[in-house]
Amino acid sequence: MSLDRRSGCPINLSLEVFGDRWSLIILRDMIFGGRRHFRELLNGSIEGIASNILADRLKRLMELGMLTKADDPSHKQKAIYSLTEMAITLVPILAHLGAWGRVWLPTSEELSIRAELLEKGGPPMWEKFMDELRHEHLGMALDTASGPSVRATLQAAYQAVVAGKALGASPAA
Amino acid sequence: MSLDRRSGCPINLSLEVFGDRWSLIILRDMIFGGRRHFRELLNGSIEGIASNILADRLKRLMELGMLTKADDPSHKQKAIYSLTEMAITLVPILAHLGAWGRVWLPTSEELSIRAELLEKGGPPMWEKFMDELRHEHLGMALDTASGPSVRATLQAAYQAVVAGKALGASPAA
């Protein structure tokens, strides 16, 4: 993945940042999955990224200013990755992307429930989520009234669908 | 570009549709640039796509249901490409993408004025634009009160910036 600029068009430049098959997947897992470590990203996501590609993309996203890396205080060789404000502001784009994909593409029910909820929540929910991410990754104070975190809400909905499916699909029990 | 599915996640599936360096650029030029022919897309955009890649992507976008192809009645060997509803509904995503890129990436002023206008216009402007695109590409009747077309508005703003730059940059005239 090169960093050269083909043109100053905003859409083109955005595509040069995450117009590949992995960068946005990594950011998705960090944002919605809460993953912060190399291994979590390597083994955690459904799609199965190769370790060299992951290392390359993490490096690239850091160079682009979307991620920062720090030592994990609890483990000397563990690195912890954090989202920058630049990456956090992708939340509305990811929400739109999920909403579009849910309409037009053959998404699976359990994986699209989160997109559906995020779409229904609209900009207010996105703002709350971004605020939570700023707290989590940038150490900023939370300024919206809390309640359950957006990520927890999305995760609970996902679990509910999975559980429902398991029940419905259980063979004549 | 393969069509295999890594997972049913909406974001992943969306990425598999236009998570490459060219598909969205082509759609951008069709949507905002009004380009309908192979040659227009080949020579028209700033980024300079190779003809084999363009042919491949057009074919792929047709297979995915984002484009249709028809004979141009005026020229027997000319093909005219049309956006489908699936592609037209990308307008909000492109608007968000442009807005994000304008904030975080080194965009050029003349190329980002359109993104700025589209952002300021918000969902109402996007709806009007999508309606115009449906008229243009799907032959549907326009149902919003007209005035100048959104594309014309964006284009005029672009021209104004270019003209302004030419004046400002003219050497001691």
Add this chain to the structure above:
DNA sequence: GCAACCGATTGCAAAATGCAATCAGATTAG
């Protein structure tokens, strides 16, 4: 006729990707 143009296709070198094996250092279990 004939040059210019139409939407592609071909050949080829360079780059990116996927995959498995492996690395050195840090931690943990016995």
Add this chain to the structure above:
DNA sequence: CTAATCTGATTGCATTTTGCAATCGGTTGC
């Protein structure tokens, strides 16, 4: 203390994708 395990990567290699230039057969305007 020692061996096994876990950390974030790196290496080598085969496959796929890309970028680039040249070219194709057919169509159009002159």
